[in-house]
Amino acid sequence: MVLDYLLAGMNLVTDVQVLALIVLGVTVGIMFGSMPGLTYSMGIILMLPLTFQLESLPAVALLLGVYIGGMTGGSVSAILLGIPGTPSAAATVLDGFQLTKRGDAAKALGTAVFSSILAGLLSLVVLVLVAPQIARIAIKFGPAEIFALVVFGFSTICGVSAGNLLKGLISGVIGLLVMTIGLDPVMGVPRYTFGMSRLMSGVDLLAAMIGMFAIPQIIANFTASDKEVYVVDQKVSASFPSWSEIRRMLPLMIRCALIGIGIGSIPGSGGPIAAFLGYDQAKRKQGAGGADKPSLEGVAGPEAANNGVTGGALIPLLTLGIPGDPATAILLGALVIHGLRPGPLLFKEYGDFVYGVFVAIFLINLATLLIQFFGIRLFVKILGVQRYYLYPTILVLCVVGAFAVNNNFFDVYVMFFAGVMGYLLQKYGFPTTPVILALVLGPTIEDGFRRALILSSGDLLVFVESPVSIIFLSLTVLVLAKFYLSSGGSRQPGARQPKA
Amino acid sequence: MKRSDRWVAVLLLAFSVWWGYHTANLPSATMANAPGPRFFPWVLVGALALLSLLLLITSLKTGADESRRPEANGGIGRQKLKKHVAVFFIIFIYIVLVENIGFRLATFPILLIILRLVMGQKSWVVGIGTAAGITMGIYLVFRVLLGVPLPSGNLW
Numbered sequence: 063m064v065l066d067y068l069l070a071g072m073n074l075v076t077d078v079q080v081l082a083l084i085v086l087g088v089t090v091g092i093m094f095g096s097m098p099g100l101t102y103s104m105g106i107i108l109m110l111p112l113t114f115q116l117e118s119l120p121a122v123a124l125l126l127g128v129y130i131g132g133m134t135g136g137s138v139s140a141i142l143l144g145i146p147g148t149p150s151a152a153a154t155v156l157d158g159f160q161l162t163k164r165g166d167a168a169k170a171l172g173t174a175v176f177s178s179i180l181a182g183l184l185s186l187v188v189l190v191l192v193a194p195q196i197a198r199i200a201i202k203f204g205p206a207e208i209f210a211l212v213v214f215g216f217s218t219i220c221g222v223s224a225g226n227l228l229k230g231l232i233s234g235v236i237g238l239l240v241m242t243i244g245l246d247p248v249m250g251v252p253r254y255t256f257g258m259s260r261l262m263s264g265v266d267l268l269a270a271m272i273g274m275f276a277i278p279q280i281i282a283n284f285t286a287s288d289k290e291v292y293v294v295d296q297k298v299s300a301s302f303p304s305w306s307e308i309r310r311m312l313p314l315m316i317r318c319a320l321i322g323i324g325i326g327s328i329p330g331s332g333g334p335i336a337a338f339l340g341y342d343q344a345k346r347k348q349g350a351g352g353a354d355k356p357s358l359e360g361v362a363g364p365e366a367a368n369n370g371v372t373g374g375a376l377i378p379l380l381t382l383g384i385p386g387d388p389a390t391a392i393l394l395g396a397l398v399i400h401g402l403r404p405g406p407l408l409f410k411e412y413g414d415f416v417y418g419v420f421v422a423i424f425l426i427n428l429a430t431l432l433i434q435f436f437g438i439r440l441f442v443k444i445l446g447v448q449r450y451y452l453y454p455t456i457l458v459l460c461v462v463g464a465f466a467v468n469n470n471f472f473d474v475y476v477m478f479f480a481g482v483m484g485y486l487l488q489k490y491g492f493p494t495t496p497v498i499l500a501l502v503l504g505p506t507i508e509d510g511f512r513r514a515l516i517l518s519s520g521d522l523l524v525f526v527e528s529p530v531s532i533i534f535l536s537l538t539v540l541v542l543a544k545f546y547l548s549s550g551g552s553r554q555p556g557a558r559q560p561k562a
Numbered sequence: 563m564k565r566s567d568r569w570v571a572v573l574l575l576a577f578s579v580w581w582g583y584h585t586a587n588l589p590s591a592t593m594a595n596a597p598g599p600r601f602f603p604w605v606l607v608g609a610l611a612l613l614s615l616l617l618l619i620t621s622l623k624t625g626a627d628e629s630r631r632p633e634a635n636g637g638i639g640r641q642k643l644k645k646h647v648a649v650f651f652i653i654f655i656y657i658v659l660v661e662n663i664g665f666r667l668a669t670f671p672i673l674l675i676i677l678r679l680v681m682g683q684k685s686w687v688v689g690i691g692t693a694a695g696i697t698m699g700i701y702l703v704f705r706v707l708l709g710v711p712l713p714s715g716n717l718w
Contacts, residue, residue, distance in 0.1 A: 111710055228617050232574065235610045239581065242606065246599035251589050253599060254581075277653070284680045285645045450683055454673045455696050457653065461660060462704060465713045471661050474713070478657055482650065490570050508602045515597055 071417030080120045084422065087127020088429045089437070094128065095135025096147040096441050097452075099283060102132020103388045104275050108459045110268065110396055111466040118400035119415060123422040125396055129389050130182060130372050130426050133333060134434055137174035137365055138441050142167060142298065150333025150368040153341040157360025164356065171300035173358045174365045175434050177311070181319030181366035182427040185373025188323050189380075190420050194409055196381040201406035205517065206524050209510030210531035212503050214538045215329035215384045220496045227545045229492045236487075237500025238507070240265055247509045248516075260472040267501050268395045269464040269473035270480040274494050275388065276460045277481025283453045300438045303358060314359055315366040318343055322370020327377045329499075332387040333368040340367025373423070380404050380416065384503065388495055391502045399467070567621035574614035582607045649680055665712045669697040 087109065094105030105128045113121035136151030137158065144159035146152040154174065161170040203211070220230040243254045244264025255261040303311070318340035325336040344363030348355070378384040383405040385391035397404055402412060409416055434441070464477035484494050518524035526532050585603045652675065659668035673693035677683040683692070704710040 111704070112708060114710060115708055228613060228620065232610065232613045232617065235606055235613060238606050239603075239610065242603050249599055251599040253588055253603065254584055280653075281646050281649050284649050284676065285642060450677060450681060450688070450692055451696070453681075454676055454692065455700070457656075457676070458669055458673070458696060458700050461657060462665070462700060462710075462712060466704075466710050469711055471713055474657050474660070478654060481653075485646070485650075490566060511602065512597055520597075 067413040067417040068421070070414035071419070071421045076421075077120075080123050080422070081425070083116070083120050083124040084127045084426050084429050085433070087124040088131035088426060088433050091128035091131025091133075092135030092138070092430070092434050092437075092441055093444055094148075095132035095151075096138035096445060097447075098139055098143070098145045098147055099279065100452075101148050101275075102128055102135075103392065104279065104456075105132055106389055106392045107268070107272050107275055108456065108463060110392065111459075111463040113396060114399070114466055118397070118402055119418045119422070121396060121400055122393070122419055123426070125393055126419070126423060127426045127429070129393070130369070130423070131430050131433070132389075133369050133372055134175065134178040134182075134365075134430050135441065136368070137178070137361070138171065138434070138438070139445060141170045141174060141361065142442065143445070148333075150337050150371070151364075152334060153337035153364035153368075154361055156341060157344075157356040157358075160356030161358070161361065166358075168299050168301045169303060169358065170361050171298070171438060172302040172435065173307075173311075173361050175300065175431060176302055176308070177315045177318075177362040177366040178369040179427050179431040180315055181322060181369040182372055182430070183424070184316065184319045185323045185326070185370045186420065186423050186427065187373075189373040189376055189423075193377050193381050193416075196377065197406040197409040200382055201410065203406075203530065204528070205510040205513035207528055207530045207534075209507060209514055210525065210534035210538075211382060212384060212506050212510065214534040214541070215378065215382075215386075216496075216499065216503055216507065217538045218541050219329050219386075219499050226491065227542070230496055233487060233492045233494065234496035234500050237497035238504045240270070240497070241501050241504030242508070247505050248512050260470075265480075265501070266464075266467055266470075266473045266476055268392070268399070268467045269476040270501060271388070271392060271395065271498055272460050272464050273477035273480030273482075274484035274498060276456060277478070278485045278488050280453055280457050280460070281481075281485060283449055286449070298438055298442050300435050302435075307358060311359055311362045314344060314347055315362050318363045318366035319370040322367035323374035325367070326371030326374025326386060329378055329384050329386040332375065333371050336367040336371050337364035340364040343367075376419075376423075380408060380419070381406060383506065385499065388498050391498050394502055565621075567617060571614045571618035571621060575611060575618070578607050578611040578614065581610070645680070649676075652676060652680065660713050664714045666697065666701060669700075670694060673697065 090105055090109060091102055094100045095102050106125050109124060109128055113124055116124070132148060133150055136146055136148035137154050139145050139147035140151040140154040141158035141162055144155055144162075146155050158170050158174065161167065216234060220227070220234040241264070243261055245251065245262055246253055252262055302308075321339050321343065322336040325339065326332060340363035341360060342363075344357070344359040347359060347363075348357060375386040375390045378386055379390045379394060381404075383394065383403065385394045394404055402408060402415065460477060460481075461474055464474045465471060467473055483497075487494050487497065514524050515522070525535065582604075585600060585607055588600045588603065652672065656668060656672040659672065670693050673696055674689055677689045677692055678686075683689050701712065705712050
């Protein structure tokens, strides 16, 4: 059965078009990942309109290429410039840039790619082994269980991404409020449409995401001073670590990859947190004596951890339909546009698609390895691209992308207002990730809640009848309590939201 | 806690009252023993009001000692803020123009304005070349190569 799916999946993927799209996606991903100020989430969202004319698997292969390529590409500027190209690479800066100053840039770049891909492949193995099992269990979930599960995922998202629990929760509620605009999911009653028929179908998720991610970035960069041009010595090359170095670092890489997979599979955490945990592991291995010396381990650890996240984050996305971070939220939106609803049914009804995705991830990791290793000079050159070319292009892409979602100009205005909202939220220290995920998860929360009550004829005890929902609801309470206590009430000075 | 948090909290409270007013006016189609379309919105309005009240209280409690730092204004100066508002305005004009005169006619002049006035590109040649290049490049890739429809507007 699995073998049949695997063969069917391979057939779907080993097609010239898909392979070309993988190469394109990875290249764009590394570019967006390595440019400071651009994140791979933005890369995925800007590539989205390109996929509307494609079949579902090629489309997902392209977007996953950007995701995995971007996660890996962040290390380039982290090592060479000391600036993380993407927030997930912030931990790589610590030792990576020191190694560059010492003249070991080539080895650091090679180690980063090597451990990233090793971890990416390891996370794929875990994904392939674990996901179908979870799907098999989750398919039995009723509305009450689904409600409890999504509430749990959502609460971790609000808590982790905030640094300030109160503001994270407010962001989440604002997102849920926006989600209630349009026809109500159970009875089809229009809500908050303010007489605009366009609002009947609700706020378009992808248009809102484009605005919320890209517009604040564009505003900041349009008005930035001219100094932000990144020039690197263009004779950079990458070289893999030697066998003895690989043997020395292998246990660390595997441990960090597993940490990344675990962190990635918890909604709301993601790359930046995993990377710092990986860095911590690397330093522990060096011991108290040499911990302050820069080492290849200090690059291998965080890079393995952040790429481990890629496979980990796909586990709840594919099996439960819960995205863990903005990047997977966009992937969810893309799948829905292509008529596929992630969740346990996906495994049952579109098995060949799911296995096709697995095969695609394998190829994407190989492509990332080759493209980043051999194309390093190209990406270094791209770092020097003037912002005059870059940000005006992104602005136009936002308008084109928001329009192309439904060929509907109203969505372009939605994109703009989401941009204003994103700007204001960021300006006043509210994280935007919970808003985005609220838009994605909100309908499921409301739908699960109300359906459960309809089935139980209004008996609220339905939510504490099954062990699964009891577990997830108590976990929700625990997680919120933990965030509240660890943030010292509601303050956590210096805490900033991860942006990827 | 920044001083601005107080005003944000007050605004959020006002917003939840306004949103609550609209929630009360929602149609009340109900099924027996099950929450109707108003139920979930009420939970959210209540949550928002409660959370903003908590934000208000914490920001009042922590005092104004930190408020003199530049971050009190969201971390940016007045000059920059004006510029940000101006860019938002230009983007809005751009969107209105695209809707009315179409992507091809609107994009070039707006990009030229952004490059010259906002980003401070001094050379006309670079400005015109970049604006034209981006407009044509995106048109070619999306419309010609991929067949994705672009907003065409009423004029062209």
